[in-house]
Amino acid sequence: MGRFATLTSSALTAFALFSTTEAACSSKKNDTCPMQVRSAYAGPEGMVVSWNTYSRLSDPFVRYGKSPHHMDKVAVSYVSVTYPTSTTYNNHVSIKDLEPNAVYYYVPMDGKEKTPFTFKTSRSVGDKSPYSIAVVVDLGLIGPDGLTTHVGTGAANPLKPGDKNTIQSLEAQGDVTEFLWHPGDIAYADYWLKEEIQGFLPNTTIEGGAKVYESLLNQFYDEMTAVTGVKPYMVGPGNHEANCDNGGTTDKVHDIKYNVSICLPGQTNFTGFINHFRMPSAQSGGLGNFWYSFDHGMVHYVQLDTETDLGHGFIGPDEPNGVEAEDAGPFSTLKDAQTKWLAKDLASVDRSKTPWIIVAGHHPWYASIGTDASDVCFDCKDVFEPIFLENNVDLVLSGHVHAYERNAPTANFTADPKELNNPSSPWYIMNGAAGHYDGLDTLTEPRNSYSRFSQDTAYGWSKLTFHNCTHLTHEFVSSANGTVLDTATLFKNHKC
Secondary structure: OOOOOOOOHHHHHHHHHHHHHHHHHOOHHHOOOOEEEEEEEOOOOOEEEEEEEOOOOOOOEEEEEOEOOEOOEEEEOOEEEOOOOOOOEEEEEEEOOOOOOOEEEEEEOOOOOOOOEEEEOOOOOOOOOOEEEEEOOOEEOEOOOOEOOOOOOOOOOOOOOOOOOHHHHHHHHHHHOOOEEEEOOEEOHHHHHHHHHOOOOOOOOOOOHHHHHHHHHHHHHHHHHHHHOOOOEEEEOOHHHOOOOOOOEEEOOOOEEEOHHHOOOOOOOOHHHHHHOOOOHHHHOOEOOOEEEEEEOOEEEEEOOOOOOOEOOEOOOOOOOOOOOOOOOOOOOOOOHHHHHHHHHHHOOOOOOOOEEEEEOOOOOOOOOOOOOOOOOHHHHHHHHHHHHHOOOOEEEEOOOOOEEEEEEEEOOEEOOOOOEOOOOOEEEEEOOOEOOOOOOOOOOOOOOOEEEEEOOOOEEEEEEEOOOOEEEEEEEEOOOOOEEEEEEEEOOOOO
């Protein structure tokens, strides 16, 4: 565990418990030991606490309270779910009637952990106090089986000796950021075959690859506990959650093209993603972990699904015949379910209470990677952009392309003439540079006319700071050393 950097007091709490839990759970004798601990907002007065165990729990419960020495309340559920090929069970417990903007201490089950985990509930709607959040996209496993200081044949951008990785950088933030938002591409377990072909991991059979896939998932979620054990972890779908085949993997030496047919039951159609998380779709009228919204202080956050269910006759990137033909989704039986939900959700926002509207979706449509590149989701633009413009969305976040690009506020490929001074178009920022085994992508030259800053050489993440109801700052933080490589502030004349 020596790879982790010096932490703040809250992160140290989670790190100490994570270290103890990881060691205890490594023994199959302790098959109800909580691992991969995480929490998520569940409405203005609720939280969902989730964790994994090696065996099914008949009645998962969480002991919690306002003091680490007085956790006198208990929340119980009966949700302990698994799927074929999974080596663990996902346990989810909903906690209700919590105080806003308050720190709670909790322990899943009655484990032997000496130090509880923590979460902080959401700020009251309309609370205009400043705060910051962290955003990562395209973050994969770190360490010997993932992003490390060496790579396999054909991969690139290993970590430099002495560099912090993105998980370490997020840990070092401690209480500075209030929650972590991860809009897609989580863990990159579907890289297992590519890593084997490149000689980075030992070769297995296709059937044996299922165990490798699940091992990579579990390692990633174990690593993330040091962050997700102390702050809410809000997620959305990316293409690498869809199936086990990395959207199609080619063994060039043997001229073999692999596709989703190699995936065993449980490793297709976003199954792991569906089971592992519980996002606030029930509270916001959304659908599962795919699209939902939530309020936090002066901000209304919206998570979209750019991978499936685009509606209006469009094909999502992971639907049959889509950009990556992943044969996954759709997930709603209703026509245009996501776009109708989005229009209704945004129209209902009370801008006097939550003046800021921030949207995230995995695939970008404004990115300097060529107009014919499959990584650009123009169908997403055609579906979502008119709704954004009609409802005065302030900022749109994406990733997928493993680089960073801050664009001007843009509409229909045209930069807003007001730039960041009270524009009428949404501000678009693409940051898929969090880091995973396969490294970074190369942006094309020349950059798009609406591009304002870009880089494709450093791993990093986004920090959003809401100063008040009119000023929002975005920073690109270099994971290696914590320096800010780009910063810009948006002014919007919201009525406070």
